[in-house]
Amino acid sequence: MVTRMQRLNSQYRVLPPEGVLMTENPAIYALREAVVHFGDPQRPVLQRISLEIPRGQFLTVVGPSGCGKSTLLRVLAGLQSLSGGQLERSYGESAMPTRGASGAELRAGFVFQQPALLPWRTAMQNLRLPLELGSGAAGEGQAAEAGEERLLGLLEQVGLSRADAGKRPGQLSGGMQMRLSLARALVRDPQVLLLDEPFAAVDDFLRMKLQDSLRALHDARGLTTILVTHNLQEAAYLSDRVVVLQPSPRGLSADLSVRRSRLSPAERRRAPEQFEFLQQLSAALFPS
Amino acid sequence: MRSVSDVLVPLLVLALVLGVWQGAVWWWRISPVLLPGPGAVLSASWKIRAVLLESAVRTALAAMTGLSISIVLGTLTAFAFSQSALVRRAFYPYAVLLQTVPIIAIAPIVIVSLGRGFVSVAVVSAILSLFPIITSTTTGLLQVDTTLLDLFRLYRASRWQTLLRLRVPAALPYLISGIRIASGSSIVGAIVGEFFVGDGTPGLGSLIQRKSATLVLSELYATVGVATVLGTVVFGLITVLGETVLRRRFGMSLGGRVSGPQSGD
Numbered sequence: 001m002v003t004r005m006q007r008l009n010s011q012y013r014v015l016p017p018e019g020v021l022m023t024e025n026p027a028i029y030a031l032r033e034a035v036v037h038f039g040d041p042q043r044p045v046l047q048r049i050s051l052e053i054p055r056g057q058f059l060t061v062v063g064p065s066g067c068g069k070s071t072l073l074r075v076l077a078g079l080q081s082l083s084g085g086q087l088e089r090s091y092g093e094s095a096m097p098t099r100g101a102s103g104a105e106l107r108a109g110f111v112f113q114q115p116a117l118l119p120w121r122t123a124m125q126n127l128r129l130p131l132e133l134g135s136g137a138a139g140e141g142q143a144a145e146a147g148e149e150r151l152l153g154l155l156e157q158v159g160l161s162r163a164d165a166g167k168r169p170g171q172l173s174g175g176m177q178m179r180l181s182l183a184r185a186l187v188r189d190p191q192v193l194l195l196d197e198p199f200a201a202v203d204d205f206l207r208m209k210l211q212d213s214l215r216a217l218h219d220a221r222g223l224t225t226i227l228v229t230h231n232l233q234e235a236a237y238l239s240d241r242v243v244v245l246q247p248s249p250r251g252l253s254a255d256l257s258v259r260r261s262r263l264s265p266a267e268r269r270r271a272p273e274q275f276e277f278l279q280q281l282s283a284a285l286f287p288s
Numbered sequence: 289m290r291s292v293s294d295v296l297v298p299l300l301v302l303a304l305v306l307g308v309w310q311g312a313v314w315w316w317r318i319s320p321v322l323l324p325g326p327g328a329v330l331s332a333s334w335k336i337r338a339v340l341l342e343s344a345v346r347t348a349l350a351a352m353t354g355l356s357i358s359i360v361l362g363t364l365t366a367f368a369f370s371q372s373a374l375v376r377r378a379f380y381p382y383a384v385l386l387q388t389v390p391i392i393a394i395a396p397i398v399i400v401s402l403g404r405g406f407v408s409v410a411v412v413s414a415i416l417s418l419f420p421i422i423t424s425t426t427t428g429l430l431q432v433d434t435t436l437l438d439l440f441r442l443y444r445a446s447r448w449q450t451l452l453r454l455r456v457p458a459a460l461p462y463l464i465s466g467i468r469i470a471s472g473s474s475i476v477g478a479i480v481g482e483f484f485v486g487d488g489t490p491g492l493g494s495l496i497q498r499k500s501a502t503l504v505l506s507e508l509y510a511t512v513g514v515a516t517v518l519g520t521v522v523f524g525l526i527t528v529l530g531e532t533v534l535r536r537r538f539g540m541s542l543g544g545r546v547s548g549p550q551s552g553d
Binding site: 171 | 433435436438439440441442443444445446449453454457460537538539540
C-alpha cells in the first residue's frame, strides 16, 4: 500500500490532500462517513454519507433541492473539502497520461449547470483552456499546437461540426454551448465525468439528444460517470445505478441498480423496465 | 440600435433652449455685458476661432495625457486591489481621497514639485480621473462568475493564470466604462489645472480665466461652449472605440452597464 502511494505521488508529484487516502480499491471513489458543513456543525449539508462508486459505473444522484447533491459532487471533484470522514480516490493507471496533469483531481472532468464558457474565446480556444491551466501546463502557443486534430475530433464526438470551431459562444445555441462544455470536460482524457444538473436549462427535445450523446460517450470512452439531477426520468434512462439523497433526516435513503438490456436509445425510452424502475424510484422518494 | 429620434429629440431641445435664450435677450433688451445672446456667442466664437482651436487642442492634449496616466495607474491599482482583500481594505480609503481632495489645496504642492505648465496640468487631470478607473476596474476584476472561478480551480489554475486568462478579459467592459466616465473628469481636470497650475499658455482653462477678467462675455461663453463640446466629443469617441474593440475582438459589449463610483461595490 505504501509503495503504491509513493508510486502515485512520484508520478503526479503531489501529495494527496488532507483526508484523502490512495489505496488499492476496486471503487474509483469511496466516501466513508463523509460530513460537510459550512461553519455550523449542527447543520451539516452532508451528514455521514458512505458511498462506493465502482469503475465504469454510470451513477446518478437524485434528490430534492437542498439535499446536498451538488455538494457531494463538488467533494468528489476536489472543489469542496470534507469537514469529517474520508474520501478515498483510486484512479489507477491512466491509459493516456495527460500533459500538464498536476493532481489526481485532474483525472475528473466536470460539467456545470451552465456551459461556463469564456465569451471572448472561440469554441476551439475554449476547448483548449484546460490544457493551458495548472502548474507545468503548456503555454498558450504550445497548447495551440497540441493535437488540433484530436480536439476537432472531440468536437465531432459531442455532435458539433468543425465549422463551429472558430465561433464564439455567443454565436452558438444553448444546446451547442452545452455540447462544447461537455467536450471541454473530456479534453484531458479524464477517467471520471462529473455532471451537475447539466441539462436542467434546456428544452425536452434537446435534453433527449444530449442524454443520448452523454450515454454514448460514457460507453465509448469507458468513463465512470456521476450525474446529479432532479429529473427522475433522466436518472432512470441514463444510469446503471441511482442513489437518492434526502434532506431530512439527511442521508442516502435509497440505492437502486438499473437493469440495462441491449436496446437502442429509442427502444430504451419505451421499455417497460423504464417504468418499473421509475415506480421503484418514486416509492423510494415518496414512501407511503 | 439607435433610432433617428434618439438624435432628433435632444437637438430639438437644444434649438428650443437657444430660441428662448435669443428671444429673451431681444425682448428684454438684455445688455451683452450681463448676458450675450446665442447669436453673439456664435459670432464671437468665429472671431476668436484661431485661439479657441489652439486652446482646445492644448487642453485636449493635457487631458489625454492625464487620462493615459490614470489608465495605467488605475489598472495597476485595480490589479493590486483584486489580489488581496487586505490590500483593498488598507488602500481603498486613500483612493477615495483622490475623489475628495480639493484641487486648490494640492495645487501648491504640484507647483512646488513640478512647477507650472503642461506636466502639472496633466497631473491634476490624472488625479481627477483616476478614481472612476480604479473602482470600475476593481469591480470588474472581482465580479467574475463563480462557476468560471470553479472551473479554473478545478484545473488547478495559478493565481497568475486566473488573472490573465479570466479576470482581465472579464474586466474589460468595466475598464472601458471606467475610462468613459474618467474621460469627462480628465477634461475638467485639465481646465481646472490650467486655472491653478498652468503657466498661462493658451488653453481652455486659461482662456476662460482671461475672458472672465474682461467684460467680453460673449467670448467667455464661446470658450465654455467649446469646452463642453470637447468633453462630449471625447466621451463619444471613447464609447464608439470601446464598443468596437469589445465587439470585434472579444465578442462582448458594454451593454447598458454604467459602472460609476456608486455601483463600484
